[in-house]
Amino acid sequence: MDTKLPPYATTGERLWFYGFRVICGLIFFFLMAPIVVVIPLSFNAENFFTFTPGMLAFDPEAYSLRHYRDFLTNPDWQQALRNSMTIAPVATLLSVSLGTLAAIGLSQSHVPFKGAIMAVLISPMIVPLIISAAGMYFFYSRVGLQGTYWGVVLAHAALGIPFVIITVTATLVGFDRSLTRAAASLGANPVTTFFRVQMPLILPGVISGGLFAFITSFDEVVVVIFVGSAQQQTLPWQMFTGLREQISPTILAVATILVVVSIGLLTVVEMLRRRSERLRGMSPG
Amino acid sequence: MSDATAGNLSQAAAEARRDDAAQTGPMLAADGRPLKQSLNRALRAQKLRALALIAPLLIFLLVTFVAPILDMLFRSVENQIVSETLPRTVIALEDWDAEDLPSEDIYAALAYDLHAAVERRIHTRLGSRLNYEETGLSSIFRRSGRGIDDVGEGYADQFIDLDPAWEEPATWIGLMADPDWIAEQAAWAATETEAREPVFQLAPGIADLLPETADAYRSFALALQAEARNPDSPTTEEPWNTVFLALYRDLSAGAEVGAVEGPEFARAEVVRLQEAAAAVASFTPVDLRATFADIDEGWAEMPIWTTIQTFSDPYTAGYFLAAVDLQLTPSGIEVVEENQRIYMLLFQRTMVLSLTIMGLCVILGYPIAYLLSNLPLRTSNMLLILVLLPFWTSLLVRTSAWKVLLQQEGVINDLLVWIGLVADDARLAMINNQVGTVVAMTHILLPFMILPLYSVMKTIPPSYMRAAKSLGATNWTAFRRVYFPQSVPGIGAGCILVFILSIGYYITPEIVGGRTGIFISNRIAFHISDSLNWGLAAALGSILLALVLVLYWLYDRIVGIDNVKLG
Structure with missing residues (x-):
């Protein structure tokens, strides 16, 4: 499709041109509206899940921060936030460090059984979460990890690995091997070469892989429900219980905060992606 | 270069060739080893180095992820509980013909086994295990735990x-x-x-x-x-x-x-x-069968005995049969009663709903991907954010948003009532049913369709469409015969991805699906945490896993796992 209608376009073509844009607009609306709607509702002064007449009349009385206050003062939510913030970073660290090493290994020119290894490494992303959760619940109860902090961290690290592998291998595709050879010829040992030459160049990929791993753990709810116990109740778990049992608009306040967090993460990832594409001359933007 | 020098050179080359031919050994590297050997050695070292880098992660995943999956597969056939709890009874029942009630010898074996089991407090576990196969057995075992002291x-x-x-x-x-x-x-x-x-x-x-x-x-x-x-x-x-x-x-x-x-x-x-x-x-003999019948009538009836005999093997296909609405009975494999056939229905529903969601994603995703790939890069990057933001937003946030929107007192119903399309007392039921599941999951999975479609469509040169039009094709023909066939790989990739993700979904159907909109995953979760029938949960999970792996293999064949892109 061209961006502008040619002057000789027929009525039918004009209709289609604008009609298509309207259809796309509606689909974009479908994509964004649910997320946007949550934001004003979270400032509801009432304990309702819908717009009150006062809110529609933009009556300042109808808006309040009480649900945010509830989130910040309720010990359950605070504990959940703390749990999320102690589980996700450690899981991310594990998957990023192991995943980056493995991605470097996978990008070598001769890797035996590369297909099979790749299939295993990607599998946590493909296997349905409920199956991973069931298996981990059974297995971790056998070895005494079920219901422990480390059980949840290990499970989340496993789930985050495919994202690290995918993003870091994608960055390594454009990595110029002669740079490491140059470093070696100038007398650097492999460790120095890795940290001074290779790492800075693939860092954007590593960081965005890490962000993916972080968001995987931070958003994850199925596995933590089964592998964790009440002491590991995370933010999504608390939201899930809230949605199933006692519906409170505090969930919408938390949802709004999470939307803001994801906007932040998305911005960082996009900036990293564009930077690395620009550095490699793959994209003019 | 003169002719003479050229002649000299070719002569020198010919001499060198003769020297080579005269040398019988293989070509040597600088250190005097045969070159082939040294190259092989270097290659082996390279392979080992690559493997050494991958090994930590591979071991980590094998322990934290692959072993649990294998454990689940094992549990779906494991049935040692019967032969571990009632070892003597299981052996005694081997030759039992299952036509009359067992002999006194078998009752004696049961008495020894049961007493040991009651003291170790494992008889109720066996009761609940056998209750999956034949309802009512659980209470027989519980009652026997209290009455076992009467025996003997x-x-x-x-x-x-x-x-x-x-x-x-x-x-x-x-x-x-x-x-x-x-x-x-x-x-x-x-x-x-x-x-x-x-x-x-x-x-x-x-x-x-x-x-x-x-x-x-x-x-x-x-x-x-x-x-x-x-x-x-x-x-x-x-x-x-x-x-x-x-x-x-x-x-x-x-x-x-x-x-x-x-x-x-x-x-x-x-x-x-x-x-x-x-x-x-x-001594006055005591009738064991009568003693057991006093504890619970069930011991003087056939079902408990046939069930123990049928499930005495340490491995069973029983869970898998149950997962497809069949059951193992003493007379062979039978279909369970009509009103208890739920799993085939659930598998079928999971499939149908996933296909619906996949279809909706294609219909909604195709125009967006088309638009994005044909706009100038700057505009399309801006619009792409509208696709990526939902993709990055927490699943729980999106699910709760749909709960807010779809419920009876929710935003959409309020809007419809306000417009006057729907009467206030006839608000639409859009949640806790299949509509809720399909709408919410289409929204959640749509980015997974748009992104692969977009990455394929970006590579289709616009000149092809122009060429088709210049050769006389209408817009529609050009699209149908030239553009669409080239975008099919993207549709394939997106469809498989959405389908794989969809059939394993748990959270969203659980929250917005109610009773009719739930998937097989919800049943698996129910069996793990509520009914505690882990074997059946494992069998259902194994079937689902097999399905996903077939699709994964297809995806690998069509797209290649190396080509998965994020964002």
């Missing part, structure tokens, strides 16, 4: 009436225990130690003389010692009534206690045993 009580009384010494633990120890163990035990009792009592040992020869009694007494002694909180010693406890039952059965079967001479047995015990052997003929 008649014999215990008669033995004690005959000689009160049978009530004394010491009598039994003298008869049953290994003299070495008695010495060890005495030494242990003399020291005030934290260590556990030495594990009970049967006297040599006693198992040949009184096989059932030795077996029953041993399980009694071991059960006492194995008590977790406060272990007891067989030296201080009167044996269970089932031990007396065993003694009666051994003696009336004609155990040759007269032949006992020799140092292993204390004289007094042997005499007592001989007296008892002479007396058992005059």
Whole structure:
């Protein structure tokens, strides 16, 4: 499709041109509206899940921060936030460090059984979460990890690995091997070469892989429900219980905060992606 | 270059070739090794280095992820609980014809097994396991736990009436225990130690003389010692009534206690045993079947026995059969009753809903991907953010948003009532049913369709469409014959991705699906955390996993896992 209608376009073509844009607009609306709607509702002064007449009349009385206050003062939510913030970073660290090493290994020119290894490494992303959760619940109860902090961290690290592998291998595709050879010829040992030459160049990929791993753990709810116990109740778990049992608009306040967090993460990832594409001359933007 | 030098050069080259030919050995590297060998060595080192870098992660994933999956597969066929809890009964039932109620021998075996199981408090676990196969068995086992002491009580009384010494633990120890163990035990009792009592040992020869009694007494002694909180010693406890039952059965079967001479047995015990052997003929026999029927009628009926026999193997296909609405009965594999067929329906619904969601994603995703790939890069990057933001937003946030929007008092219904499309008392039911699941999941999975489609469409050169039009094709023909076929790989990739993700979904159907909009995953979760039928959960999970792996393999064949892109 061209961006502008040619002057000789027929009525039918004009209709289609604008009609298509309207259809796309509606689909974009479908994509964004649910997320946007949550934001004003979270400032509801009432304990309702819908717009009150006062809110529609933009009556300042109808808006309040009480649900945010509830989130910040309720010990359950605070504990959940703390749990999320102690589980996700450690899981991310594990998957990023192991995943980056493995991605470097996978990008070598001769890797035996590369297909099979790749299939295993990607599998946590493909296997349905409920199956991973069931298996981990059974297995971790056998070895005494079920219901422990480390059980949840290990499970989340496993789930985050495919994202690290995918993003870091994608960055390594454009990595110029002669740079490491140059470093070696100038007398650097492999460790120095890795940290001074290779790492800075693939860092954007590593960081965005890490962000993916972080968001995987931070958003994850199925596995933590089964592998964790009440002491590991995370933010999504608390939201899930809230949605199933006692519906409170505090969930919408938390949802709004999470939307803001994801906007932040998305911005960082996009900036990293564009930077690395620009550095490699793959994209003019 | 003159002709002469050229001639010299070619002559030199020819000489070099002759030299090479004259050299019989292979080509050598600088260090004097054959070149081929040295290259191979370098290649091997490179491979090893690559593997060494991958190994930590691979081991990590094998332990934290692959082992759990294998464990689940194992659990879906594992059935050791029956043969572990009722070992003697399972062996005794091997030759049972399943036509009449079992013989007294089998009831005796059951009595020994059940008493040991009750003392170890594992009989209810077996009850709930067998209850999956035949409803009502769980309560039989629970009731038997309370009534097991009645079994053999008649014999215990008669033995004690005959000689009160049978009530004394010491009598039994003298008869049953290994003299070495008695010495060890005495030494242990003399020291005030934290260590556990030495594990009970049967006297040599006693198992040949009184096989059932030795077996029953041993399980009694071991059960006492194995008590977790406060272990007891067989030296201080009167044996269970089932031990007396065993003694009666051994003696009336004609155990040759007269032949006992020799140092292993204390004289007094042997005499007592001989007296008892002479007396058992005059004992009032107790009907075991009647005793068990008194505890629970179910023991005098066929179902419990056929069920135990059918599920006595350590491995079973029972869970898998149950997962596809079949059941293993003594007469073979049968379809379960009509009103209990839920799993095939659930699999079918999971498939149909996932296909619907996939179809909707194609319909909604295709125009967006088309638009994005044909706009100038700057605009399309801006619009792409509208796709990526939902992709990055927490799943729970999106699901709760749909709960807010779709419920009866929710935003959409309010809007429809306000416009006047829907009467206030006839608000649409859009949540807790299939509509809720399909709408919410289409929204959640749409980015997974748009992104692969977009990455394929970006590579289709716009000049092809122009060429088609310049050759006389209408817009529609050009799209249908030129553009669309080139975008099919993207559709394929997106469809498989969305379908794989969709059939395993749990959270969203759980929250917005109600009773009719749930998937097979919700049933798996139910069996893990509520009904505790882990075997069935594992079997359902294995079937789902097999399905996903087939699709994954297809995806790998069509797209290649290396080509998965994020964002």
